[in-house]
Amino acid sequence: MSDATVAPPQLAHHFESLEKQQHAARLGMWLFLATEVLLFTALFAGYGVYRYLYSDTFQQASRHLHTWIGLTNTLILIVSSFTVAAGLDQAAKGKGRSTFLLFMFSVLCGVVFMCFKAYEYTHHFHEGMLPGRYYTFEALGSGPGGAIFFSLYYLITGLHAFHVMLGMTVLTVIGLRARAGRYTTEYFVPVELAGLYWHLVDLIWIFVFPLIYLA
Amino acid sequence: MAVSESHAESEKLHHSHLGRYVAVLAALVVLTVTTYLAAKVHLPAPWNVLVALAIATAKGSLVALFFMHLWDQEGANRLVFLTSLVFVALLVGLTLADNATRFPLANPPGSTGALPAPEYVPPPQGGATYQR
Amino acid sequence: MNPSPAGEASGSMHFVTDQNGYFADNYLVKPATGLRSWLYTLDHKRIGVMYLVGVSIAFALGGFFAMLIRLELLTPGPTVMDAMTYNRVFTLHGVVMIFLFMIPAIPSGFGNFFLPIMLGAKDVAFPRLNLLSWYLYLLGAAIAIYGMVYGGTDTGWTFYTPYSTTTATKVVPVLLGAFVIGFSSILTGLNFIVTTHTMRAPGLTWGRLPLFIWGIYATSVIQILATPVVGMTLLLVAVENAFGWGIFDPARGGDPVLFQHFFWFYSHPAVYIMILPAMAVISEVVCAFSRKNIFGYKAVAYSSLGIAFVGFFTWGHHLFVSGQSVVDGGIFGVLTMFVGIFTAIKVFNWTATLYKGSVAFTTPFAYFVGFLFFLVFGGMTGVALATLSLDVHWHDTYFVVAHFHFIMVGATVMGFLAALHYWLPKITGRMYSEGWGLVAAVMIVLGFNFTFIPQFLLGNMGMPRRYYSYPEKFWALNVASTAGASVLALGLVIVLVYTLVAIRWGPIAGRNPWNSRGFEWMTPSPPPVENFEKPPVFTHGPHEYTDEDPAFPAPHLAPEPKHV
Numbered sequence: 001m002s003d004a005t006v007a008p009p010q011l012a013h014h015f016e017s018l019e020k021q022q023h024a025a026r027l028g029m030w031l032f033l034a035t036e037v038l039l040f041t042a043l044f045a046g047y048g049v050y051r052y053l054y055s056d057t058f059q060q061a062s063r064h065l066h067t068w069i070g071l072t073n074t075l076i077l078i079v080s081s082f083t084v085a086a087g088l089d090q091a092a093k094g095k096g097r098s099t100f101l102l103f104m105f106s107v108l109c110g111v112v113f114m115c116f117k118a119y120e121y122t123h124h125f126h127e128g129m130l131p132g133r134y135y136t137f138e139a140l141g142s143g144p145g146g147a148i149f150f151s152l153y154y155l156i157t158g159l160h161a162f163h164v165m166l167g168m169t170v171l172t173v174i175g176l177r178a179r180a181g182r183y184t185t186e187y188f189v190p191v192e193l194a195g196l197y198w199h200l201v202d203l204i205w206i207f208v209f210p211l212i213y214l215a
Numbered sequence: 216m217a218v219s220e221s222h223a224e225s226e227k228l229h230h231s232h233l234g235r236y237v238a239v240l241a242a243l244v245v246l247t248v249t250t251y252l253a254a255k256v257h258l259p260a261p262w263n264v265l266v267a268l269a270i271a272t273a274k275g276s277l278v279a280l281f282f283m284h285l286w287d288q289e290g291a292n293r294l295v296f297l298t299s300l301v302f303v304a305l306l307v308g309l310t311l312a313d314n315a316t317r318f319p320l321a322n323p324p325g326s327t328g329a330l331p332a333p334e335y336v337p338p339p340q341g342g343a344t345y346q347r
Numbered sequence: 348m349n350p351s352p353a354g355e356a357s358g359s360m361h362f363v364t365d366q367n368g369y370f371a372d373n374y375l376v377k378p379a380t381g382l383r384s385w386l387y388t389l390d391h392k393r394i395g396v397m398y399l400v401g402v403s404i405a406f407a408l409g410g411f412f413a414m415l416i417r418l419e420l421l422t423p424g425p426t427v428m429d430a431m432t433y434n435r436v437f438t439l440h441g442v443v444m445i446f447l448f449m450i451p452a453i454p455s456g457f458g459n460f461f462l463p464i465m466l467g468a469k470d471v472a473f474p475r476l477n478l479l480s481w482y483l484y485l486l487g488a489a490i491a492i493y494g495m496v497y498g499g500t501d502t503g504w505t506f507y508t509p510y511s512t513t514t515a516t517k518v519v520p521v522l523l524g525a526f527v528i529g530f531s532s533i534l535t536g537l538n539f540i541v542t543t544h545t546m547r548a549p550g551l552t553w554g555r556l557p558l559f560i561w562g563i564y565a566t567s568v569i570q571i572l573a574t575p576v577v578g579m580t581l582l583l584v585a586v587e588n589a590f591g592w593g594i595f596d597p598a599r600g601g602d603p604v605l606f607q608h609f610f611w612f613y614s615h616p617a618v619y620i621m622i623l624p625a626m627a628v629i630s631e632v633v634c635a636f637s638r639k640n641i642f643g644y645k646a647v648a649y650s651s652l653g654i655a656f657v658g659f660f661t662w663g664h665h666l667f668v669s670g671q672s673v674v675d676g677g678i679f680g681v682l683t684m685f686v687g688i689f690t691a692i693k694v695f696n697w698t699a700t701l702y703k704g705s706v707a708f709t710t711p712f713a714y715f716v717g718f719l720f721f722l723v724f725g726g727m728t729g730v731a732l733a734t735l736s737l738d739v740h741w742h743d744t745y746f747v748v749a750h751f752h753f754i755m756v757g758a759t760v761m762g763f764l765a766a767l768h769y770w771l772p773k774i775t776g777r778m779y780s781e782g783w784g785l786v787a788a789v790m791i792v793l794g795f796n797f798t799f800i801p802q803f804l805l806g807n808m809g810m811p812r813r814y815y816s817y818p819e820k821f822w823a824l825n826v827a828s829t830a831g832a833s834v835l836a837l838g839l840v841i842v843l844v845y846t847l848v849a850i851r852w853g854p855i856a857g858r859n860p861w862n863s864r865g866f867e868w869m870t871p872s873p874p875p876v877e878n879f880e881k882p883p884v885f886t887h888g889p890h891e892y893t894d895e896d897p898a899f900p901a902p903h904l905a906p907e908p909k910h911v
Binding site: 200 | 237243274296322
Binding site for chain 1: 591
């Protein structure tokens, strides 16, 4: 238990101890992650329903995507997740500078991920693989499954990309603070929380990749 | 209740886990390649989906348990995460069960069991059907 | 409670009250007064008060729309508006009442104020997040009202596709407003769960938590799990309406019933967000006004969690006649019946609490009686509607309308009013007029009966809901319903008037005018900013009326209450 006669500077007035405060922060973050999971759930449910209804078209549409980009992006996110975990390890040892470098590497991975997605999207636009009523891609036959597939594709990967950008921002901010020495071996819970968010982004993509690219 | 457990969780975070992370990274890469290769085998439905989901679940579990430290953390956090997964399964499961067990013509035209695809006529491009 | 040597409860009697028992250095004036101090406040009590003001305004607005509806339905043909306007009015009535009033009213209003106090804590776990929740509520309300000002929408509060995705009415701002308010709801739920887990004062085990906390906690679980799904769904509808692409368009292979699945996955648990806090309040009120601890504490506590979880498995009962498969219909019908079991447990336990209690028939207790009656009948009609074969006849008729108004108005609003009257002395330090309170309560209960019982009959006779005109055979019952609504509205206006009078000129209530042994009555009225001087130590649960408790000294005979 904390028995410091002087409260640590990060202790908020309404918490009894820094330990309880950090425990609350972690629980709060996990609850927030649960809401993010549920946010994607509606899209996954829609995907599930329409994959069942238009299974052939979905399989063919999936083959028209750049599978190698999906695979590369998956590996990029996995590596970035690893460097984030390593960054937390460094923060626990009080090495803010290393945390910053590792987090920045993950941000760089995020940038590369987004570049690949931009390349993919541009290619899709040229091919007419657009959502809903803008769909003009002919290779999948005249059924409605193609337009539905691409509507879901843009919704899921678009929402995911938005979260990647949010994650990159969070990692940058926390990384800079770590380099400035704001975290100690006693208090590094913001680094933990930033890491949790990035891992969730990776976790969601782990499910997106086989469902969208390997149908 | 919470104090001794939170003390324990911060204690565990002070130990270096780098070796563990490297092992998990290796496993994740292997599983990614596995899922890619499994897709190339073209298993019949629904096995292709189930295999893909099983591999994804394994990968996700590794990320959640080790990168996100659920392995060392206290029950409340694990319960929160598990509960969210249960509700994912609930929404996806029962909604899919609806479309899968409907009277066939109640599903969208051009879909499994509904009017056959050749009879589906897509509306003109640009959505001129609706008053906007 | 742990008595200090002077026989005083730790953390409450240190504060000095004036000779009437009013605590002058309370949260309303400390740390500062003035608009800025309120706009930037991190004090959960001030945030709770702001929510109460906001939801009351929303309730008045929604009530105004309700009176317009009843006015229009006074005659079979057009009465005061045309059909399109009528559609917009009932849509706005639903949107305002549900998203701006029912969902936040008790949890964000009374929950914010009392959850930390009942836990012996100084504030919620994340005070800044709490303030953000309040501003998100305001932002969402502003966006939705902007949409309303420009004509609103006529989709109904349920926004069913494909109409909502193709209409040119102002559905997008209303959707976005609801989306933003959803985040307010999520963050509040998150805050309450973390606070309950991590900020309980020493000695306060889960088994000693006030039942109000259990109810708010269960509500927060629903808010966390369900709201993101509807947020995503409303966003999908807005995108499809604004940009013309999405997954609900039947002309392009989409399934409009899919929207209904997603929407009701939230909206059914949402009705439990609305009722659980009211039940939580009632658990407190029934104990305080029968001076007896709750019968079957564990059953009541766990049934709140039971409702929260099982409520998630029932959404398909809204889709019985929408084209959903019969298999799913059967599953959902059966699961829906199970939810009623938990409510029945609570009703039984509340009633058993009254047995051999010392009942004081005050205004909060009057609302408890109304609540009980309406919850039982509203709940039973819910189980009847869950029977698929019966729902085929009743779906989209006034039977459904009457059912959910019985619960939402008859139970939740009664719970809100009970909370208002029970806790007004604690929040403001002043007491309302008991005479007027009982008069208004009687008017509200009677008016309510006259409004909604005819609607059960109308629905059973076949009158559809959301219909602007109706055949002459329904005329008399519609007139009766409107007459009842007028009495109900008048009763509510009376409540508003005497509440405002009490806040400004009411007699000083003192620390514990009800002599209740709920934990919140340990602090002065109104409470100080930090709630307690030092964290209280709990040695037993709330509402222990069996012997003398130093934390709750018998009220001394105060001098004649002065109008200050």
